[in-house]
Amino acid sequence: MRPPLVPVNSLVRHVAALRVELAAALADVVDSGQYVLGPGVAAFESAFAAYCGVAHCVGVGNGSDALELALKSVGVVPGDRVAVPANAAMYATTATLACGAEPVFVDVGDDATLDPAQLARACDSDGPLRAVVATHLYGRLARIDAIAETCRAHGAALVEDCAQAHGARSADGRRAGAFGDAAAFSFYPTKNLGALGDAGAVVTRDAGIAARLRALRQYGWEQKYVNTLQGGRNSRLDELQARVLSIKLPLLDAWNRRRRDIANRYSQCIANPRIAVPAVAGDEYVAHLYVVHSESRDALRAHLDAAGIASDVHYPLPDHQQPCFAGRHAGRSLPVTERQARTALTLPCFPELTDDEAERVTAACNRF
Numbered sequence: 493m494r495p496p497l498v499p500v501n502s503l504v505r506h507v508a509a510l511r512v513e514l515a516a517a518l519a520d521v522v523d524s525g526q527y528v529l530g531p532g533v534a535a536f537e538s539a540f541a542a543y544c545g546v547a548h549c550v551g552v553g554n555g556s557d558a559l560e561l562a563l564k565s566v567g568v569v570p571g572d573r574v575a576v577p578a579n580a581a582m583y584a585t586t587a588t589l590a591c592g593a594e595p596v597f598v599d600v601g602d603d604a605t606l607d608p609a610q611l612a613r614a615c616d617s618d619g620p621l622r623a624v625v626a627t628h629l630y631g632r633l634a635r636i637d638a639i640a641e642t643c644r645a646h647g648a649a650l651v652e653d654c655a656q657a658h659g660a661r662s663a664d665g666r667r668a669g670a671f672g673d674a675a676a677f678s679f680y681p682t683k684n685l686g687a688l689g690d691a692g693a694v695v696t697r698d699a700g701i702a703a704r705l706r707a708l709r710q711y712g713w714e715q716k717y718v719n720t721l722q723g724g725r726n727s728r729l730d731e732l733q734a735r736v737l738s739i740k741l742p743l744l745d746a747w748n749r750r751r752r753d754i755a756n757r758y759s760q761c762i763a764n765p766r767i768a769v770p771a772v773a774g775d776e777y778v779a780h781l782y783v784v785h786s787e788s789r790d791a792l793r794a795h796l797d798a799a800g801i802a803s804d805v806h807y808p809l810p811d812h813q814q815p816c817f818a819g820r821h822a823g824r825s826l827p828v829t830e831r832q833a834r835t836a837l838t839l840p841c842f843p844e845l846t847d848d849e850a851e852r853v854t855a856a857c858n859r860f
């Protein structure tokens with residue numbers, strides 16, 4: 493008989509222990525008569541700003557809106573150029589295009605985050621950038637100090653994409669979201685901190701940027717029915733999701749530790765010359781996704797599938813090669829991004845994965 497499938501993630505397991513508390517909070521919201529931008533949203537915004545170590549958090553509808561509004565809040569306007577990585581499923585690129593700006597694709601390093609040297613080269617050679625999006629991909633902090641330094645030197649704003657990196661910390665204790673001019677978070681259900689539907693936020697140290705975000709998320713209103721900003725949207729966080737997020741936030745660090753333990757165990761125990769594993773990591777990695785690389789990626793995937801182990805590919809097609817561009821960026825060469833798109837494979841890694849399941853994954857990789 494086939495053993496039970498080891499999933500890449502399991503939201504059913506994730507919420508099981510919180511069922512009673514979540515149901516009570518949801519009932520509370522139903523009875524309150526306040527459903528959008530109410531006291532639950534304000535409470536979550538201050539708790540999450542404090543968690544990230546910044547002064548302001550502005551709740552919005554999802555992570556994509558968070559990125560778009562973050563770019564607008566730091567001054568990106570139509571015609572501007574914005575540097576983005578091309579290995580993260582079009583998220584930063586889509587936000588850039590939604591601002592009417594032009595994405596400038598920059599290659600990543602072996603850690604799958606923006607290569608600071610390539611960014612510096614793009615700044616020097618391709619004309620002025622209004623902003624740079626640094627994506628902390630897979631839950632690993634980008635080399636953010638070097639990126640911030642390049643942004644400062646070239647007068648570009650820095651927007652962090654923290655959708656996969658809630659709680660990731662640098663050696664000096666600063667968390668993802670505390671480095672840039674603004675930082676976007678997604679609370680999509682599969683994220684390290686996830687809602688029970690779509691939700692997002694932008695955090696910032698800057699009161700002016702926060703004020704612009706509060707206007708942008710609600711039509712451009714400075715006050716009700718007074719539109720002072722163009723580029724506004726309806727992208728508000730609702731009370732139900734905010735209450736869910738407030739219940740889960742105190743558990744985030746423990747979940748992240750468990751994710752990292754599983755990831756580090758894989759990195760220590762998977763020993764197969766056909767599979768390259770990431771280095772054992774500390775707090776800078778919150779193991780949103782555990783991604784290995786193999787020149788025989790598709791064969792490895794089939795082998796794992798036969799052993800009852802699910803896997804996924806994050807991400808198979810780089811942004812500059814997406815069909816929506818109809819070949820417009822065909823001449824752009826991003827060797828690391830393109831190679832990793834061919835070799836990346838995501839293994840099961842989530843807080844509720846059991847030790848036995850993790851061992852099955854390791855053993856199957858070692859048999860490949």
Ligand SMILES: Cc1ncc(COP(=O)(O)O)c(C=O)c1O
Nearest residue numbers: 554555556583653655656678680
């Ligand atoms: C790195 C990254 N950025 C942005 C997003 C967009 O977030 P959302 O799906 O909430 O719009 C995601 C999530 O899927 C993501 O992983």
